[in-house]
Amino acid sequence: MPSPPLQSGSGRHARIIAAWLLVGCALVAATLVVGGVTRLTGSGLSMVDWEPVSGVIPPMSAEGWEREFAAYRDSPEYRLVNRGMSLGEFKRIFWFEYAHRLLGRVIGLVFIVPFAVFLIRRMIPRSLIPRLLLLFALGGAQGLLGWWMVRSGLVDIPRVSPYRLTAHLALAVLVYALTLWTALSLLRPGAGKGDPEAAGGARLRRGAALVVGLAALTLLSGGFVAGLEAGLVYNTFPRMGDGWIPPDLFGASPWWLSPFEDRTTAQFNHRILAMLLLAGVTALWWACARRAPAPARTWAHTGFAAAWVQAALGVATLLMFVPIPLAALHQANALVLFTALLGLAFELRRADAGARMVPAAKRPPAAPRGRDRPRRIR
Structure with a gap:
């Protein structure tokens, strides 16, 4: 927007x-x-x-x-x-x-x-x-x-x-x-006034948008976990019971309704999405720590910390059979994480727009490539 x-x-x-x-x-x-x-x-x-x-x-x-x-x-x-x-x-x-x-x-x-x-x-x-x-x-x-x-x-x-x-x-x-x-x-x-090379670029901006979307999807999958009380089954981690994939996965009829109506499938999907989100936030944090402007880095650090806290809260909530204080903290921290990711996406969009608005005369010269690159004198 x-x-x-x-x-x-x-x-x-x-x-x-x-x-x-x-x-x-x-x-x-x-x-x-x-x-x-x-x-x-x-x-x-x-x-x-x-x-x-x-x-x-x-x-x-x-x-x-x-x-x-x-x-x-x-x-x-x-x-x-x-x-x-x-x-x-x-x-x-x-x-x-x-x-x-x-x-x-x-x-x-x-x-x-x-x-x-x-x-x-x-x-x-x-x-x-x-x-x-x-x-x-x-x-x-x-x-x-x-x-x-x-x-x-x-x-x-x-x-x-x-x-x-x-x-x-x-x-x-x-x-x-x-x-x-x-x-x-x-x-x-308005647009930022940062250095074009430090503005994060389109890749960071697209990466942040992807991670925000993944965070929203994980939140919504948590809604089905809550609605089905799926946190009360398979209270083990990282395995679900004795295996990595539970035997009663996709137990609803028809099977394609299982993510929305089967407790085991809802929990399994939430686990997978949560692990993907943790990996995505970590990768985005690593990229932002090297390339993003200072305001974006602040949001990235906050999101990185919130993601790992969220993972710890989720595992603890599951292992302890969903105690109310831990479950409430898990939901509250999900909003902290989502807020940090939105702030990061906003700052990267703003900085990237600022980089595009820097006049060509003020941009640093591009590094020579291919045949234009000077040969090394031995």
Whole structure:
């Protein structure tokens, strides 16, 4: 996504808008982590109604709690999983889901109120308005998609659809990525002014884009692992059971649905993608350490560290049968890694653009090749 052109003298406004967008990024990240904890604690189906306005206020009296608990007792989860649960136990799972939904509403307010103020004060460049409206529309769609996901677990089977869960995760990651990229474009507008030889070049830029795509794919595969509870099978590493390839791989029917509906296949795919991502981030870090400009190297170092921490957290989470604190850290660090890779891709794109804009007269002469190379005098 190209940087939005800013009018002369609007640098201060750009920094204010960027800070506002970064606050939004932090809230989206918090919502993702709280959503993961909500799923891990089995709290996601505790609120059986969707009330976008009145749902902001939780039960405030004993009667209110009894009404909420009575509605939950009519759900499949209570009848098939939590029969006999006390009101105190219900309150514990209720607050996790309530916090998750409340964060979603806070994000909406944090976006729309400042946006209206900035628009009235003409602080937003015209080129940026469509992008901000797109972000607002995607945020609204995320709320609808979240309720559509919850509805899948309130019908017959007390478990949300892994397809809907992963779609909900994918849209959240998309909103986060677009918001972060827009904020970086405002904080560091225009093209870089680095040395063409130090700008990283098209290969680094393409490599970074490939690794960002691989990171996003690994995140989405984690959504299917979470939706299928695939982390609770084959809790060994590096092998899966007694072998490198489990015997029940591709166990769904038809077989091509196995990556999305079979627990063993979902975990196997997540492992393979995670190892490929670790190798890709390491190779990209090594290349950037020698060729990239300083801002890109900072992002590369952060991504390299986050990738190895992520691998360690993933293995520990698997070996310990998915304890909630470790699983939450694994999800939170995935966002740290994704952020670092996005920042790296942004800086390489910016530096590469700057190298292309250096006038030919100021570029260092190219090294002679072939017949033009001077012969060595012996």
